[in-house]
Amino acid sequence: MITYHYRAMTADGAKTRGVVQAVDEYAAVEKIKQTCPIVLQIKPVEEKKGLLTMEIGSKKIDTKALSVMCSQFAIILKSGVSITTCMEMIADQTQDKKLKKMLEKAAADVQQGSGIASSFQRNCKELPVTFVETIRAGEESGTIDESFAALEKYYEKAYKTRQKVKQAMSYPIFVLCVAAVVLMIVMVKVVPTLAGTFADLGGEMPAITRGLIATSNFLSKNIILIIIAVLALIMGFRFWVHTEKGRERWSSFMLRIPVLGRINKLNGSGQFANTMATLIRSGLTVGHALEITSQVMDNYTLGLETSRMTGSIEEGKRLGDCMRECKYFPKTLVEMCALGEETGELEMTLETTGTYFDNEAQHATTKALSKLEPTMLLFLTGIAGFIVIAIYLPMFTVYNLI
Numbered sequence: 007m008i009t010y011h012y013r014a015m016t017a018d019g020a021k022t023r024g025v026v027q028a029v030d031e032y033a034a035v036e037k038i039k040q041t042c043p044i045v046l047q048i049k050p051v052e053e054k055k056g057l058l059t060m061e062i063g064s065k066k067i068d069t070k071a072l073s074v075m076c077s078q079f080a081i082i083l084k085s086g087v088s089i090t091t092c093m094e095m096i097a098d099q100t101q102d103k104k105l106k107k108m109l110e111k112a113a114a115d116v117q118q119g120s121g122i123a124s125s126f127q128r129n130c131k132e133l134p135v136t137f138v139e140t141i142r143a144g145e146e147s148g149t150i151d152e153s154f155a156a157l158e159k160y161y162e163k164a165y166k167t168r169q170k171v172k173q174a175m176s177y178p179i180f181v182l183c184v185a186a187v188v189l190m191i192v193m194v195k196v197v198p199t200l201a202g203t204f205a206d207l208g209g210e211m212p213a214i215t216r217g218l219i220a221t222s223n224f225l226s227k228n229i230i231l232i233i234i235a236v237l238a239l240i241m242g243f244r245f246w247v248h249t250e251k252g253r254e255r256w257s258s259f260m261l262r263i264p265v266l267g268r269i270n271k272l273n274g275s276g277q278f279a280n281t282m283a284t285l286i287r288s289g290l291t292v293g294h295a296l297e298i299t300s301q302v303m304d305n306y307t308l309g310l311e312t313s314r315m316t317g318s319i320e321e322g323k324r325l326g327d328c329m330r331e332c333k334y335f336p337k338t339l340v341e342m343c344a345l346g347e348e349t350g351e352l353e354m355t356l357e358t359t360g361t362y363f364d365n366e367a368q369h370a371t372t373k374a375l376s377k378l379e380p381t382m383l384l385f386l387t388g389i390a391g392f393i394v395i396a397i398y399l400p401m402f403t404v405y406n407l408i
Contacts, residue, residue, distance in 0.1 A: 009025060009027050009050065010026050011025055012024060012038055012045060012048040013047040013048075013250075014042035014044060014046055015042060015043070015313075016042050017042075026038055031127060031135065034048060035297070043320065044313055044314070044316055044317045046300070046313050047301060050131055067104060067105065067130075068102070069161050069164055069165040069168065070165045071100075071102045073165055075096060075100065076154045076155070076157040077158040077162075078096050079092060079096065079154040080152075080155040080158055083151040083154065089122055090113050093112055093113035093116065094110070096109055097109035097110045097113065104130070104132070108130035108133075111125075111129040112125040112126050112130075113125075115129065121145060122141055122142075122145050122150065123139070123145055124142075126138055135301050136281055136284065136302050137157060139285065139290065140284060140288040141153055141157075143289040143290045144288050144289070147288075147289040152287075153288045156284050156287050159284075160280060160281070163364070164277075164280070167364050167367070167368070171367075171368070171371055174368075174371055174375050175371075178375060178378055178379060178382060185386050190225075193221065194222070194225055194226050197219060197222035197393075198222055198223070200397060201219045201222065201223075212396075212400065214395060214396045214399060215396045215397070215400050218392075218393065256306075257305050257306035260305065261305065261308070268370060269367055269371055270305060272366050272367035272370055273363075274304065274305045274334070274335075275335060275338075275363040276360050276362075276364040276367055277302075277303060277360075278312065278339070279356045279360035280357070281298075281303075283353055283360055285298055286352060286356065287357075292325055292352075293316055293319040296312055296313075296315050296325075299312050300313035308335070311332045311334060314331075315328040315329065324347055325343050325344070325347055325352070326340060326343050327344075329343055329344070330344075342358075343355070343359070
């Protein structure tokens, strides 16, 4: 039995949290729903590990590795190979130690009669809930090879989207980091040396130079305290943002902030549409697909809005009507979902809409960065100009006195 922490919403709308034990996450959700119709979040209780048994490195499985693994499963299963043999073959081929270990254990469980999805979930807690539930749906409908093919497409698309964003962000971040390091070296090392030279020359220094030297002296004397204060602020923020209230406020703020808020809405809309399309294609009902999608949304506020729709769907409302009650989803997404329902092509409509929002998010990010780079250059040039003027003005003053 696995122990799960959960947050849920009761029939009267009150939020509650607790602990439940079940064979897997699917069974845990069913247990919780007996008293709370809407499950907001569920996660297994992590076992405490000793130093010798602790795994070093990231717990998250690489999206690209998941995409490759799903592609291998889809191809091998279509050729008629049994799922156990397929797992063993992929385990032998993969270079990812975590996936290799997970596949070997899952293959042993399946051979002993366990379900495929349950075996994956039991032996690799880091697998996304989207992966597990899509495999479960394919297992129940007898189309598990199609489920793996759908997941391969989903994770490959997610990987490419994230890579494009990372590539676009890498240059501005690099420039800012280099500029910050150079500025700190100038203020802590160079300016104090020049200040001593100016003092030896005599004469009254300009106000701009006195201000630069005062700032430099402050940084030099308090650099350790400043670093400690910055680290304390970062740690305090990380603690706050992991609280219930903090997560809600921060994720909501990230959707309202100018420029970045629009990009986050576009990314969230693409993630919603792509995840829903993958789950519905695998045979899940709209309500069940919404429940799973709410757990994997990157933005917590969008996840809460998706979770609230689950209850409305269970009451008999249509997806389009439920989405119209949401505050942050774009009107285009809402209307496309409503259109897909009316025409009976919800899966295809969601897939097309997901691609549209992915492209829009990439375009918005590129456009924002194209404006950020010259703004950043002007800002850095202004700082450099200020330092140069502050350094050269005393030299001109002394020259005039001579």
